[in-house]
Amino acid sequence: MNIENIKQPFIKIFPGDFSGNTIQRNTPKVLFSTVDPVGFEKPELIVFNEKLSEEIGLGKFEEKDLDFLVGNNIPENIQTYATAYAGHQFGNWAGQLGDGRAILAGEITNDSSKKTEIQWKGAGATPYSRHADGRAVLRSSVREYLMSEAMFHLGVPTTRALSLSFTGEDVVRDMMYSGNPQKEKGAVVVRTAESFLRFGHFELMSAQQEYDTLYKLVNFTIDNYYPEITSEGIQKYKDFFESVCKKTADLMVEWFRVGFVHGVMNTDNMSILGLTIDYGPYSMMDEYDLNFTPNTTDLPGRRYAFGKQGQISQWNLWQLANALHPIIKDEQFLEKTLNEFGDYFWKSHDNILCKKFGFDQLLDGDEEFFTNWQGLMQELKLDYTLFFNQLEKIDDENDLKFLFERVSYIFLDTEKLLKIENFINTYKARIGRNLISNEESINLMKKTNPKFILRNFLLYQCIEEINIGKTNILDKLITALENPYKEINSEFSIKRPSEYDDISGCSMLSCSS
Template identity: 40%
Template sequence: SQRRDRRSTSGIAATVGPPCLPWREPRQEEEGRQRPRAFPIDQVRGNFIRSVTNCIFSEAFPTPLKGPLRLAAVSKDALEGLLDLDVAVIVSDEFRQYVSGGKLFPGSEPLAHRYGGHQFGYWAGQLGDGRAHLLGHYTNRKGETWELQLKGSGKTPYSRSGDGRAVVRSSVREFLCSEAMYFLGIPTSRAASLVVSDEPVWRDQFYNGNVKTERGAVVLRLAKSWFRIGSLEILSQNGELDLLRKLLNFVIAEHFPSIHSNKSDKYLAFYTSVVNDTACLMAEWMSVGFAHGVCNTDNFSLLSVTIDYGPFGFMEAYDPDFVPNTSDDEGRYSIGAQAHAGLFNMEKLLDALRPLLSAAQQEVAEMVLKTFLDIYQTSSRMLLKDGTCLRFIQLMEDTRADFTMTFRQLSEASAHQLRRRNFTQAWALQDLASHGRFSDWLNVYLLRLGRQATHSRKDPHSDRQARMKSVNPRYVLRNWMAESAIRKAERNDFSEVALLHDILRQPFLTQASAEQAGYADKPPWWAHQLKVSCSS
């Protein structure tokens, strides 16, 4: 499949300026740089819960974690590649304080973002950053601007009945999956660090009355922007149209350079771009068997990148009804229904934009909306290449073959193995081969490979294997792998978190440490008993 690096420049104007990282000397052109406020800030101060109007951000300060802080994990790639930091800084207590909310970067004015959203199909009203704090933006040596946000860093005006914390299990999953998706080539937010404390946090993990204490944790997340569909919905729903227009103008100017800011149809062009990019993103999710789990409008980025990792799951046995989130009783966000959830979200985005569109523009936007599923299907077919693969997927569904390893083992199979039907060392393909029509499919596939061989100067089979292995991962973050790392982390053993993070940086490369850990084996029996909920 073809992965896309869609955008490389962006920023935020809701803070005074870029945080000056104290362990790195600022470049000369950064010194004294100030960025003016773009939006009005909530006039009420304090982290107490309230209804907020006529602003996009509220001032909100992180609440430091209690007890000793442990740096459970860091992404060397994010620190060095995005924040221009030498990874050696992680040994300092100062670093732990900065990335957990104990200290603020000089110049940082922490904010919580006000947004709303449709949750499981219903308008939920004001939501917002209930446990996240935007620290500021940083422009790195490559000219990329990244917004730094802490998750799990305490209460904000948008915490509702929550305590503003995140726990170890959900934070480990967020850290690992953010980075894993990036290395799979899928547009995503990033995670730079994970800090764990001894602070007790009360959670009813499965909403069954079994409340228990867990430990608090904070993830430092990065994204080009944290604006989401709900950012626009709350303004439109409340009739704050001047602010809606101002936010849209900012988002377009900062993140959609191909759209002319003085054109009368810029909002329509923006909508068209989001519809197209979101459909393509969701096709990429499906190409690796990723189910987000909570496809609410407040979890969908306006930049069409994956954000807000909660009860996600990578599908194992192929099943369009796979639901990773046990809180999703009706299966609204099953993997097979994700595209329709995306369509619903694009409808709600259009509803938010309607007050700013002329009648003629609304008609065109309705036509654009109708292209969403077609774009998704076209992008999916491009990723899957052709009808031969579509028939292959039907066999997978019938046999409930493993999604990741069936594709991968087909990638690794030699021409000799395919002709001899020798799959004794390929457990997923062996499951698939039990289908009565597998031989028919394989004969068609071999004929196709034979035709390619007559037109190729290279060894067609080794070339096929190399190309297929470069896009079909051998390792993804299966829930059982994350759970194994979490159980150890809850005992202050972060070795498997580090191991998984290292392995998932090269998901297409066979690695001895991963094979020894069984990450390419059949999932263990207990994996089928795992449950993941919205609780975090």
């Protein structure tokens, strides 16, 4: 790999702590601290993303590159570092946070001048580890590697994963915070993104009243990641905030389209570029439930439930607005922009629902149709992804009982089947108002609704198999997630089997996941 081409503009621009001290502490008035990965004696590569490596400009993998992928023997041209940020966690101000188990190598530029940041996750403690060890276990690393790649191929903005490796050491974790810590295999993920900047980076500088650095950070972000913004003065910063709001709303709609629930939407987990970032206690939707949260830490309030993600993203943007106020200095503009967020989100939300149902445009009465559909889905516990897959097959010849029994998590008696039949009749009538052909409608659905989603029970099976040294499921999952709009493996296109309902890591997870 071409690691000698990695550059580090970030640490050349912003104030930092170059002591290399990994003792957990506050680091006021700096945006990063230099830190070395801990190093591992017996690493073992599990999977390497060759396509991504070529795309971002790192080139082909050689055996000697394994050291770099786990943070060993860092070349002299690279000064590794972790960034400081702040954030609101579960609605409460948490003060200084930072990269607790993430260490940045820098950025690389490919032949098309596209820049990509490269980061280890699980390579050791940083000043921001908050008394933790900075390591990562296999299960969380597999989940991050596979889901970030799955989201990319679904067409959802996301960080990506370059490699997954065993570290050769055990890590002690209490998976469900139940007072029962266990040894687990350690692992390191190398992940990439255009940038890992978060809302929390801006919150930290604003909270510390480091306004000169805040100005530098905003200008750096606009110059490097928002080239479409060409305005000057205060308008430049207003356009920036409006763009962040739009990107964030677009991301929430994409999450809704594919049925993704993040599980821990703290402001420090919100990307300034509108990327899905930090894959912890996430879940793809099985049975449709607006109140579903996969995160045990989010109970009983369910702040980050599936149906609240749009609302929470707006709340997070309010916190970003507060952080940027010292620069923008226009309360009316900020309030107006945030109030318009809801209108933009719901319009986009309804438009994506139209595509999921094969409607060519939003018509009067569609909002009531969508509301009735949501009620049906929740009452009959229908599988979100499989429901739309079955809807593509609807015609006058179909047996509705056969089609929908395989997508429900409860028994469908005569009364429940009648409700489905009534809904399908309403749906057919609505399709009849389309200005496009039935074939075009079906094609629209097929492009919008995935055939494959990376369900938690599949991840659980994969992790269990990797733990015993096998990668058969891993290989199959990678093929399937790279082709989510095709049915590559019919064995994966099923609802969650009942035997996985109460297994940790399949239905509910913790922030340790």
